[in-house]
Amino acid sequence: MTPSSPQFMQETMARAIIADDHPLFRAALKQALQQTLSTDIKEAASFEQLLELLQHEPHIELVLLDLSMPGNKGLAGLTSLRSRYPDILVVIVSANEQVSVIQQAMAYGASAYIPKSMPLAELQRAVHVVLAGDTWLPEHLLDTINQLPANPAQAFASRLEQLTPQQYRVLECLADGLLNKQIAYELNVQETTIKQHVSAILRKLDVLNRTQAGVLFKQMLSAGNETNAADV
Structure with a gap:
């Protein structure tokens, strides 16, 4: 069979x-x-x-x-x-x-x-x-x-998978330009907890600062929006 x-x-x-x-x-x-x-x-x-x-x-x-x-x-x-x-x-x-x-x-x-x-x-x-x-x-x-060349998004995606669900939500907030205090309010946690999450995110994504992390994530969102437009 x-x-x-x-x-x-x-x-x-x-x-x-x-x-x-x-x-x-x-x-x-x-x-x-x-x-x-x-x-x-x-x-x-x-x-x-x-x-x-x-x-x-x-x-x-x-x-x-x-x-x-x-x-x-x-x-x-x-x-x-x-x-x-x-x-x-x-x-x-x-x-x-x-x-x-x-x-x-x-x-x-x-x-x-x-x-x-x-x-x-x-x-x-x-x-x-x-x-x-x-x-x-x-x-x-x-x-x-x-036959396509290696996609640079693959390296970012593999690092993204290292984030916990809560860290992923913090990254979404970073990409929206929110400050730690605002993220803490959104997720109903202490600001010190957000600072710890941000440090872990930067380390896991191998980026220099929160701005770079947000830009890379925004680029991924942009690819998703282009996908939606082409899918209509």
């Missing part, structure tokens, strides 16, 4: 969330996944709803994420998920087929990138590959992506 056969994929066990703001597309994805995953599949129509579900569903193993859904910040949303829930596999399902965007998404920790133009049978195979512990990309784009 081969991994791509329907019978094989029906035996896969994993709890999943489909995060997409289009009800008809969610329904199609859910129908396809129900033939692959023998468990309940949750749905989220916005990034905020996705985060809320993850807070109340501690056993989720897989998220299918649309980069352009409401509340998402493109690739920054992906890194936010990777920071908060490093054990959850994130599969990007997007209408954007730009190879540079796909390369960035994989660099930021996606387990697979599935264009919405792909047949649902390909999605089933991709999910099976990811749950088996491997990454997946569209076969017709593999050679092109592999």
Whole structure:
């Protein structure tokens, strides 16, 4: 029996969330996944709803994420998920087929990138590959992506994964230009705690100061916004 056969994929066990703001597309994805995953599949129509579900569903193993859904910040949303829930596999399902965007998404920790133009049978195979512990990309784009020069974002992304969820939130505030006192108020902690987080962030990201950390993060946000614009 081969991994791509329907019978094989029906035996896969994993709890999943489909995060997409289009009800008809969610329904199609859910129908396809129900033939692959023998468990309940949750749905989220916005990034905020996705985060809320993850807070109340501690056993989720897989998220299918649309980069352009409401509340998402493109690739920054992906890194936010990777920071908060490093054990959850994130599969990007997007209408954007730009190879540079796909390369960035994989660099930021996606387990697979599935264009919405792909047949649902390909999605089933991709999910099976990811749950088996491997990454997946569209076969017709593999050679092109592999021939691209190394993405400088990959080094930053790997360092970003070292941040704790709280440190990641502090970094978001730094990028917004907030002072330590303002961040402490936003996160309801002591200012001394924020100072400790900032020091840890600078060390882990290997940057000189909070301004540089914020600029690098803003550049990532900018890439995410460009991704959203191209995904419409």
